[in-house]
Amino acid sequence: MTPAIAATGVVKSFGSVRSVSGLDLAVPAGSFFGIAGPNGAGKTTFIRMIAGLLRPDAGSIAVAGEQVWPNPRRAKELLGYVADNPPLFGRLSAREMLDYSGMLRGLPAAEIRSRGDDLLRVLDLEEDAARPIADFSLGMTKRIGLAVAMLHNPRVLILDEPFGALDPVNTQVMEQMLQKYRRAGGTVVFSSHVLDVVERLCDRVAIIAGGALVAEGAVAELAHGESLQDAFIDIVGGRELAEGDLSWLSSSPA
Numbered sequence: 561m562t563p564a565i566a567a568t569g570v571v572k573s574f575g576s577v578r579s580v581s582g583l584d585l586a587v588p589a590g591s592f593f594g595i596a597g598p599n600g601a602g603k604t605t606f607i608r609m610i611a612g613l614l615r616p617d618a619g620s621i622a623v624a625g626e627q628v629w630p631n632p633r634r635a636k637e638l639l640g641y642v643a644d645n646p647p648l649f650g651r652l653s654a655r656e657m658l659d660y661s662g663m664l665r666g667l668p669a670a671e672i673r674s675r676g677d678d679l680l681r682v683l684d685l686e687e688d689a690a691r692p693i694a695d696f697s698l699g700m701t702k703r704i705g706l707a708v709a710m711l712h713n714p715r716v717l718i719l720d721e722p723f724g725a726l727d728p729v730n731t732q733v734m735e736q737m738l739q740k741y742r743r744a745g746g747t748v749v750f751s752s753h754v755l756d757v758v759e760r761l762c763d764r765v766a767i768i769a770g771g772a773l774v775a776e777g778a779v780a781e782l783a784h785g786e787s788l789q790d791a792f793i794d795i796v797g798g799r800e801l802a803e804g805d806l807s808w809l810s811s812s813p814a
């Protein structure tokens with residue numbers, strides 16, 4: 561079966577900083593796939609290249625068999641992408657944002673309306689549908705970002721830190737939405753530092769460090785009987801405060 565995402569030898573530098581360094585990754589179609597890695601590991605850079613927003617310096621990326629570069633248009637049709645802090649049009653209302661995205665995707669107006677109604681209801685944004693997005697909290701912005709990414713019912717959804725800023729109720733709703741989408745045949749790929757969510761939802765996980773893949777496999781295999789968080793620290797290396805660090809914190813506060 562054609563992988564949902566196939567990346568080979570992907571490289572990206574910003575000046576002298578090599579952000580992604582020869583990354584190979586295959587995400588099986590129909591999987592729930594987590595990408596984890598320390599801060600600055602290159603996750604966002606890699607995801608933006610998959611989404612067709614950043615051109616790799618070398619290597620190739622295909623989404624459901626369609627090459628993303630040099631012409632990302634077809635791959636973008638198959639993909640829904642939610643950025644860490646979704647760049648939406650702040651002056652549009654949530655409803656207008658959905659109408660505009662649906663038009664860009666070439667969906668019929670009636671379909672945009674009915675799917676938009678569904679998404680706004682499920683994501684608990686119905687009452688805020690007429691408010692400008694600029695007035696939204698980060699959690700609300702993430703939810704409307706997800707609605708925009710799902711409106712065209714893409715084959716692959718890729719989400720950068722989707723659960724940050726969501727309260728527990730909305731985390732549960734988002735998890736249920738993603739599981740439903742996955743049961744219908746979609747592939748979900750998301751990056752997260754919240755490893756218990758990765759452990760709960762994903763069948764497979766990739767760990768990226770220093771711009772390269774350092775581990776990939778079934779979650780249970782990688783965790784090896786410990787928590788995924790412990791396995792992650794074993795793989796990427798932990799860091800502890802030395803005895804003398806911040807010693808002033810041990811004295812009584814003024």
Ligand SMILES: Nc1ncnc2c1ncn2[C@@H]1O[C@H](COP(=O)(O)OP(=O)(O)OP(=O)(O)O)[C@@H](O)[C@H]1O
Pocket residue numbers: 574577578579597598599600601602603604605606
């Ligand atoms: N536009 C840019 N210009 C310069 N350097 C960049 C740019 N984007 C990313 N980098 C650098 O590339 C490296 C990887 O950054 P990236 O944001 O991809 O990491 P990340 O794994 O998503 O990190 P985090 O978990 O902290 O969000 C970092 O050293 C970062 O400073």
